[in-house]
Amino acid sequence: MRISRILVVLLVIAGVGWFIWQRQHPDAMAVSVGKVTRGTVEATVANTRAGTVKACRRAKLSPSLGGQISALPFPKGTEVQSGDVLLRLWNKDLEANLKSTEEGVKASAKQRDATCLQSAEASRAADRAARLRQSGSITSEELDKTNTAAKVAAANCKAAEAQTTVSEAQLKAAQAQLERTILTAPFPGVVADINGELNEYVTPSPPGIQTLPVIDLIEPGCFLVSAPIDEVDAPKIKPGLPALITLDAWRGRDFPGTVTRVGSYVIDLEKQARTVEVELAFNNPDDLKALLVGYSADVDIILETRADVLRIPTEALLESHYVYVVDTDGKLEKRRIETGLGNWTLTEVTAGLEEGQQIVTTPGAEGVKEGITVKAKENGDE
Template sequence: MRLTGRLLLATGLVAVVGLGAWWLTRPEPVAVRVAAVERGTVEEVVANTRAGTVMACRRARLAPGTGGQIATLSVHEGDRVEAGQLLLELWNQDLKAGVTLAEREADAAEARARAACLNADQAEREAARQVKLQERRMASEEALDRAITAAQAGRADCEAARATARVSAARVGVAQAELERTRLTAPFAGIVAEVSGELNEYVTPSPPGIPTPPAVDLIDDACFYISAPIDEVDAAAIRLGQPARVALDAFGDRTFDGTVRRIAPYVLDQEKQARTVEVEVVITAPPADTPLLAGYSADVEIVIDVADDALHVPTAAIRPGDPPRVLLLDAADGRLLEREIATGLANWDRTQVTAGLVAGDAVVLSLDREGVQAGVAAMAEAEP
């Protein structure tokens, strides 16, 4: 009996010691960041691969149609101009004199035409009188022939003089066109962005294939859009009229609603860069407090599809695969469980879950933390 009691006591001591050793050497629960499965709106979006740019709907880089010396410079950078306003004029006194000369020649030609036609009318009246006299045997056949011939010649002289007058009038148009080539006017109302040249400097038109700075760079500041490069893989899902969000570096964290207005019908293939499609987005309600400026950098998100009241998890909680999986923190025993899920719409922030989870489940976010795997003891990290 004493032996049995001692054996039981020894066994108990061994168990207590073993339990204490296990307690002292047991692994600490892994601290993990978790997020609750929730319901809300999930959007599928695509974004630009590189920074987009704010562009003016109309921008004209203007230069005179001919070279010459700047005689009049009516605007400076930053000036607002109206459509048709004179911006710049080259020295053109010789061309103005040419227009005056052409106008005077046209006036003279018109006067000669009127005189020739008056003579033709007189000759035709004389021919008609000779016809009547000949019918009454009071004029010879020879006199009648001379009168008819004179009338026909007079009418031909009239038509020739009129044609000459038309040629002279056309020369006036040519001279005026040459003069207009020395004047630079605004094709639309806007802001002068740049002026290249000063009074008395010379400007020359660009040779074919060799671009030169414009004399005046004019921007229509009444309308802007954002041109943004979209990866060719994402571009196939974009449609005209889709909603978009625009973020401008110059406006901090503010975003503006926009709409897709144009999708380029070709892919840009630039060396050492991804192939992209240029997409244009117009801001539906531009900021009223601060004007947009052409050249601002911008980022766009184009909304492809929307799921309302959808069950969703942070995209960072999903382990890619077929099917995708998540780690859950089981509140009952404090261990991590792996769960297969089915997903729907997704973006880099959240992903729709169509099967495998329920609202309130705690999914693990810190998947790359050491020791985080299915079956280990874990505890939720306190929120900072």
């Protein structure tokens, strides 16, 4: 019995000792940490939704009247020049009408010439009659008839000239009607798409209903990025600001760009945040060689840059002005700091930290609090 009591006492003493030791030497919690470094920090504005790579010039063309496609001279992917015929509708009736109108103009011109010649002859006859009346060779009545005939002939000449003008206007109208059956390239480009085949019938879009364009023409080698920016950030953006463009097709690569245009109105779409459209150009011509219209893009517009400043990962901030600092004993200290410029990645520190100090980059993780002992794990370590 005595030995058993001694064993129980020893076990109790060992348990109390283990408990006290655990309280004094708790297990270190592994946390991800980063260092306070010195470098460049940029204040940036990013798009709220994915932007899009667009061509500088793109025309979605359709004829302004319905008809049957009779010619598609260029297939998809063909480069064309300004003025090249891209599509022609069946228009033999309009061509015949144009030919008839052209002949009508010629006939009107000849009729005008004949009528005006007669007017000139009547005018000369009136002059002769006036001289004869002065010599008494003809009566006043004969002179009046001659003058009246000259005036009538002059009026007929003017009427013939007016009819010629009308015929010429009808010719222009016939030409315009014929031109409506022909689509020409408004600028040099590439035929990106054709929605139609020979002998198919195409019609213009009815009011309020958008139909596919027959020809989609894109200017090659010139691209821009259009991105929606939140209305709150829009006043900060001005043309000429530098930016970094990222494309899903080239992950991990940044394309330098410049803001070229800021929208003049706020886009208000149902169930979406109000935004302003911003356009950016690529700075490096070599970056344009492999681009395609329609790529999704994100932009970071640089508003301000500060070089050689203390900085920390933005993810390390707690409640905007606090961080957890790992002290020399491996314990966490919650410290208030002052911050300056910042973005999604880095934030400038103006007071409260020194270069080289370690801070927790996951301050919101479960169990992370002031006073605990931690085992520092650099970001990226397993």
